[in-house]
Amino acid sequence: NAWRGVERRLVYRACSRDLSTWSDPVLVMAPDEADDEQVVREGGQHAQFYNMSVFRAGEHFLGLVTRFRFAGSFGTKEKGRSRHDGPIDVQLAISRDGRAWSRCEDRSSIIPNGPYPYDVGCILGVANGPVVVNDEWWLYYTAITGTHGAPLTGKHITIALAMWRVDGFVSLDAGEAEGIVETVPLALSGRRLTVNADIAGTLRVAVMDAAGRPLAGYGCNDCFVLTGDSVRHAVRWNVHDRLPDQAQEKLVFRMVKTRLYSFSVGI
16 A cells, blocks of 8 residues: 555554454554665665564563565566565564554564574564463564565575563663663552563662652662572562552662563462
8 A cells, every 4th residue: 555655565453253244454553754764774765564463462462563675676577576675574563452553763673684594585474473482482483585576486485483581572771870660550460579680780679659659668778689580580578578459559670780571460
């Protein structure tokens, strides 16, 4: 479809309860000016979105959108090759409702092309969601040695595997200087707090009420220091090993030389 003056591939959303009757498609993901500027800097003409796999992760939807860095068209279609050329990689998108989506500001690729030859040309399809293996997410995808318009003869198409720690797509990072992350007020369904983080330095957690007032016994100085690399650090305080029984509460993470991937609350 035409988008910002150019015919290109876009991502639409349609819903069905019986896989027979569908709602009208609604546009949910389209390249913007930043996408096109990045592709032009890399030697292409503009960006297109080939498809997007979506899965639920906690309270959000995560999308794996295949970005086609369109480099141009051949004058005539040849047997065994597409007229449209350019590489395809994968970006991460996030949504709360499956309708409004956002991506990382720098538009970095979550599965880039290369450095190995099996996917240096295209990543044309991604599984609907990851397979959880121990403490890792395994994600299978279609890997192609040539770009979209390269001749089919000589292309090698395989199934490849990308792996991350659980919840490991992105992290909030702190270096030598202390970093502070404060959540919005949360209605937590459990009382035991665990943190997924790679802590080369230190990490402490404080708890405040919804108005931002510190709760007695739950300050950062009351928290046992966390260190090391684990997907499930147990957070404890001097006289508490569980979160307080509050209608809503804020969490404050103070960290040095740490990559914070996620936190979770259990019973």
